[in-house]
Amino acid sequence: MRRLLPLLFLPAPVFADTIVAPSTVTAVTIYPQGAEVTREVQFSAPAGRHDLRIADLPASTVPDLIRLASEETALGSFTFQEAGLIPVDPPAMPDLDAAISAAQATRDAAALARDRIAARIEAAEAQVGFLRGMTAEVTSQPPAEIAALSQMIGSEVLAAREAMLTARAEQAAADRVLAEADTALAEALAAREEVRAAQADKAQLTVAITQAADGAGRLTLRHFVEDAAWRPVYDATLIRSPAPALTLNRGALISQFSGEDWRGVALTLSTARPSDQAAPSLLWPELRRAELPEPERAYKSGAMEDMAVAAAPVAEVETAVPAMQGDVVVYQVPAAVDLATGVADLRVALGDLSFTPEIEARAVPRADSTAFVMATFTNGAEILLPGEVVLLRDGTLVGRSALELTPARGEIELAFGAIDGLKLTRDMPQNSQGDAGFLSSDTARSEAALLRVENLTEEAWPLHVIDQIPYSEQDELAITYSATPAPTETDPDGARGLLGWRFDLAPGAVQEIALTVQLRWPEGMELR
Incomplete structure (x- = not known):
C-alpha cells in the first residue's frame, strides 16, 4: 500500500517555496546483505525557509534509516514519498527539453520547405493547364500572330513542365528530410517519457531547510537499500614441501539491484551484518505435560529443487585495502568503481593471507x-x-x-x-x-x-x-x-x-x- 511516510515532525515553514535538486551517489558501503548509500545534494536558494525536494531516490530506500547532515543549511522536518506515486512537481529536464525544442524546430523547417516545394508544383500544374486551355480566333488574327502565339504557349508549357519536374525531384529529398525530422522528434519525446516513467519508480524526499544567506547549499544524505550484497570467494593453495604453507587468496563478488547505477563511487565492503540478529535470543519457562500418545499420522515429504541464477562476472577491479572499524573489518577499494543495477558478481580482490598449517x-x-x-x-x-x-x-x-x-x-x-x-x-x-x-x-x-x-x-x-x-x-x-x-x-x-x-x-x-x-x-x- 503506497503511503506518505512522515519521519520527523518539526514546525513547518509557512508559504515555503519548493526547490527541486538532483542527488549524486558518492560512496557506498556494502554489507553481506544490504548497502548504505551516501549521496550529495547541491542546490542554490535565497535566504529563508524552503522545501528541498530530492526526487531521485531508489524505490528500495528504507525510510527508517535515512540520515541527513549539512554544515551550511539548517535542516527541519522531512517526509518520504514512496515510489509509484505521481510527483507533486515534475522534475526539471532542461537537456531533454532543449533537445525536443531543437527537434521540433528542425521538423517545422523541413515541413515548411516541403510545403513550398508542393506549392511550386501546384503553380506549375496550374500554369500548364491554363496554357493548354488558350485558343486563338483564326479568322480574325493574321497567321504570323497565330504562329507567334503558338510558339509562346509551347515555350511556356515546356518551362512550366521543367519547373514541375525539378520541384518533384526536390520533393523526394524534402520528404526524406521531413521523415528524419519526425523520427528525431519522436525519439526525443520518447526519451522524455522514459525519464518520466523512470521517475515514477523513484522515491522522493522533501526536507524543510533554512538558508541563512543567499547562495549555494549542500546536503549529505545517507540511506539503506536492501537489494545489494557481497559474498567472499577463496582460492586455498596448499604447498607441502619443502615446508608446509597455505595461501588464502580472497575475493568478493558484489551484486546490486537497487534500480540505479552507481558510477565513480568510493566502495567499501564491510563484514558487519546489520540484517542479521542483533540481540541474544530470549528463553522462556518451559511447561511440560505427560499425556496419552496420539496416533501416528502419515507424512509425505515434498520434493525440493535447487535453483541457481547464472551471471557473467565482470572484470576484477583493484585490490581492496582492509581496515578496522571497532571490531568490524572493512575493505576499501582504492579506485572509484562503477556498478550498474542488475549486474551480478563484480569481483574485487581482497588480498592474500598466509598460514603455516x-x-x-x-x-x-x-x-x-x-x-x-x-x-x-x-x-x-x-x-x-x-x-x-x-x-x-x-x-x-x-x-x-x-x-x-x-x-x-x-x-x-x-x-x-x-x-x-x-x-x-x-x-x-x-x-x-x-x-x-x-x-x-x-x-x-x-x-x-x-x-x-x-x-x-x-x-x-x-x-x-x-x-x-x-x-x-x-x-x-x-x-x-x-x-x-x-x-x-x-x-x-x-x-x-x-x-x-x-x-x-x-x-x-x-x-x-x-x-x-x-x-x-x-x-x-x-x-x-
Missing part, C-alpha cells in the same frame, strides 16, 4: 578406500565470512569446499583431496551373536574388525585413522571394547563413540588395527 593424512576405513589430505591452521586477526573455496594442492586443482564463518584466531580445517597411494580396508572376520551362558538370562553381541592402511607412495605420511564404536546411555546396556594398538584419542571434541589413532607411516609400510566390541544387555530386552 599442520598437515595430516586422514583415514576413515569404515567409509573410504583412500586417505585424504587435511590442513589445519589458525586464522589471523580478520574475520572470515562463509564462502566457497577452490582447493589447490601443490599447484593442482583438487576440488571445491566451503569455508564457515570463522572469527579472528579461530581454527580452520580444510580438506585437499584424496591420496590415491594410501589404501584403506576394513574387514570383519568375526560377527557373532548369542547367549552369554547356558543358564544366563543375559544376551550379548560381539563384533571384531581389522583396519588396514597401506602406504604405496614414495613419502612418509602422518596418519590420523578414525573409526567408531557404539555408545550407550543406559545402565542396562554395557559396551566394552579392546583395540590393538590402543587408540591415542577417544571421544574427540565430545563426539562420543569415536576413536582415533595417530602415527607416521613410512613408504611401503602397512599398519593394522584390531578392534573388538562387546555389547551385553538383560534378557527380555532388544538391542536397537
